[in-house]
Amino acid sequence: xxxxxxxxxxxxxxxxxxxxxxxxxxxxxxxxxxxxxxxxxxxxxxxxxxxxxxxxxxxxxxxxxxxxxxxxxxxxxxxxxxxxxxxxxxxxxxxxxxxxxxxxxxxxxxxxxxxxxxxxxxxxxxxxxxxxxxxxxxx
Amino acid sequence: xxxxxxxxxxxxxxxxxxxxxxxxxxxxxxxxxxxxxxxxxxxxxxxxxxxxxxxxxxxxxxxxxxxxxxxxxxxxxxxxxxxxxxxxxxxxxxxxxxxxxxxxxxxxxxxxxxxxxxxxxxxxxxxxxxxxxxxxxxx
DNA sequence: GCAATAACTTGTTAAAAACAAGTAATAGAG
DNA sequence: CTCTATTACTTGTTTTTAACAAGTTATTGC
Numbered sequence: 001x002x003x004x005x006x007x008x009x010x011x012x013x014x015x016x017x018x019x020x021x022x023x024x025x026x027x028x029x030x031x032x033x034x035x036x037x038x039x040x041x042x043x044x045x046x047x048x049x050x051x052x053x054x055x056x057x058x059x060x061x062x063x064x065x066x067x068x069x070x071x072x073x074x075x076x077x078x079x080x081x082x083x084x085x086x087x088x089x090x091x092x093x094x095x096x097x098x099x100x101x102x103x104x105x106x107x108x109x110x111x112x113x114x115x116x117x118x119x120x121x122x123x124x125x126x127x128x129x130x131x132x133x134x135x136x137x138x139x
Numbered sequence: 140x141x142x143x144x145x146x147x148x149x150x151x152x153x154x155x156x157x158x159x160x161x162x163x164x165x166x167x168x169x170x171x172x173x174x175x176x177x178x179x180x181x182x183x184x185x186x187x188x189x190x191x192x193x194x195x196x197x198x199x200x201x202x203x204x205x206x207x208x209x210x211x212x213x214x215x216x217x218x219x220x221x222x223x224x225x226x227x228x229x230x231x232x233x234x235x236x237x238x239x240x241x242x243x244x245x246x247x248x249x250x251x252x253x254x255x256x257x258x259x260x261x262x263x264x265x266x267x268x269x270x271x272x273x274x275x276x277x278x
Numbered sequence: 279g280c281a282a283t284a285a286c287t288t289g290t291t292a293a294a295a296a297c298a299a300g301t302a303a304t305a306g307a308g
Numbered sequence: 309c310t311c312t313a314t315t316a317c318t319t320g321t322t323t324t325t326a327a328c329a330a331g332t333t334a335t336t337g338c
Binding site for chain 4: 170
Binding site: 014016017018019020021022023024025026028029030031032034035038053054055056094097098100101102103104105106107108109110111112113115116117119 | 153155156157158159160161162163164165167168169170171173174177192193194195233236237239240241242243244245246247248249250251252254255256258
């Protein structure tokens with residue numbers, strides 16, 4: 001969508017309206033972000049694991065989406081090794097809270113299409129991390 | 140995303156994988172489609188009403204999304220007058236079934252952001268229409 | 279006759295997405 | 309100790325899509 005500012009006062013949503021759906025779509029309204037969240041909910045943590053998922057996300061798009069999800073405080077990045085730099089990604093509580101959104105979408109597809117995979121009855125307890133505290137980061 | 144086929148056997152999803160979330164995002168994974176569905180759930184039926192919503196959808200994008208939603212059997216178009224042509228759009232049962240998806244997204248935003256509008260406790264009973272029956276249209 | 283409205287379509291431009299390739303830093307095989 | 313692999317990316321290039329602006333068709337109301 002971008003050609004309108006996409007941020008307001010505190011670097012957070014309301015880019016288009018104060019409708020909560022519009023706000024959600026400002027953050028998640030593309031074809032890849034929720035797939036990354038799904039992988040995290042399933043317990044994946046590493047860049048190469050996201051790349052290896054069946055949908056075949058392009059590497060530059062993955063890098064971009066991880067940055068945006070971090071900015072939205074849905075995901076945090078943790079370096080577990082410095083040389084060579086190795087990173088792991090975790091959902092924040094806010095990110096884990098997207099589980100019901102993902103399940104609602106899966107349930108809709110299951111009701112109306114045949115031949116898709118079964119979504120899990122519950123998420124394999126993925127590790128959660130608190131977001132990095134930064135001055136005046138809304139959420 | 141498109142540079143991959145985006146359709147398979149019967150003109151229906153599975154463009155990227157058989158994951159139900161991926162399937163949902165093939166249909167709804169952009170910043171505008173669900174906003175149109177929201178308007179329909181709220182009882183709006185006409186092109187100019189969708190245009191008038193607070194987010195300011197561009198007219199060519201609206202025309203495109205209405206076509207795609209019709210193709211996905213989420214929406215049906217009904218001409219209620221021929222000269223000049225005047226159209227109304229309605230959700231199919233499959234489209235109305237997106238209510239929980241919209242509400243899940245709104246609930247997520249309400250939990251994590253302040254200052255957004257209240258989503259309705261229940262949808263104002265929007266009229267529903269059966270999809271036009273076309274040979275081998277999946278759903 | 280003229281402005282207004284509804285429902286679009288048709289250009290044009292700017293931004294993203296998709297693809298291909300390259301980089302830095304190491305580990306391990308032989 | 310050279311060669312290949314792996315991880316986590318970045319940097320170009322091309323193709324698609326989105327955003328903006330404007331025009332079209334057919335009528336009603338003034």
